[in-house]
Each structure stands twice: as structure tokens, then as C-alpha cells.
Amino acid sequence: MIKKRLKQLRDRLLGDRDRLEKELEEVSPANMEVNPGDEEEQADEVEEMAGRVALAEVIRRRLRRIRSALTKMQNKAYGTCENCDKKIEEELLEVDPESRYCKECKRKFHG
Numbered sequence: 001m002i003k004k005r006l007k008q009l010r011d012r013l014l015g016d017r018d019r020l021e022k023e024l025e026e027v028s029p030a031n032m033e034v035n036p037g038d039e040e041e042q043a044d045e046v047e048e049m050a051g052r053v054a055l056a057e058v059i060r061r062r063l064r065r066i067r068s069a070l071t072k073m074q075n076k077a078y079g080t081c082e083n084c085d086k087k088i089e090e091e092l093l094e095v096d097p098e099s100r101y102c103k104e105c106k107r108k109f110h111g
């Protein structure tokens, strides 16, 4: 992969990481305002809390993939399929820069 393209992908990953870290902070239940209210309000808050926990989990999973892609860039191991060791197609990395697998393996895993 040419350096310029690699740098573009890296910038995108760094941007995504920063954005997701901010989002994670925003959805963190610790930052949720809890107002003493009637029972109905409390039920809403419990529901919101559950939604935030689920969302935080999705964000965390994505962050892990991004961080691992960035580490691989540092180790010059980026762009190699973790399953078959072949090069991941550049067009796939354009769409999904944190992809860990090549097209073929992705297809295998997702049916």
C-alpha cells in the first residue's frame, strides 16, 4: 500500500477514534443526570440507562477495532488478513479501514 493512502486511512481512524471517545463519554451513565421525580420518570431513566449501556458497548467494541488497526499500522502489520495472512483489498479498507479480514474471509464469517 502506498504511504499516502496509508496516512489517509490512519487519519480517518484517528478521527473516528477521537469522535467515538467523545461519544462514549457522552453516553456514559455516570454522566447522566438523575432527577428525583415520580415513578414514571424514574422508569424512563432506567430505560434510558439501559439504552446507554448498550450503546456504550457498541462504541467500545468499535474503539477496540480501531485501536488494534492503529497498533497494526505502527507495527507495519496493517492491511493483512488475520485469518489467512493475505493482503486485505485496498477497496475494502477504503470502506472499512479497521477491517481485520480480507473480503473472502469476511464473506466466510458472515455467510
Ligand SMILES: [Zn+2]
Binding pocket: 081, 082, 083, 084, 085, 086, 101, 102, 103, 104, 105, 106
Ligand atoms: Zn483472509
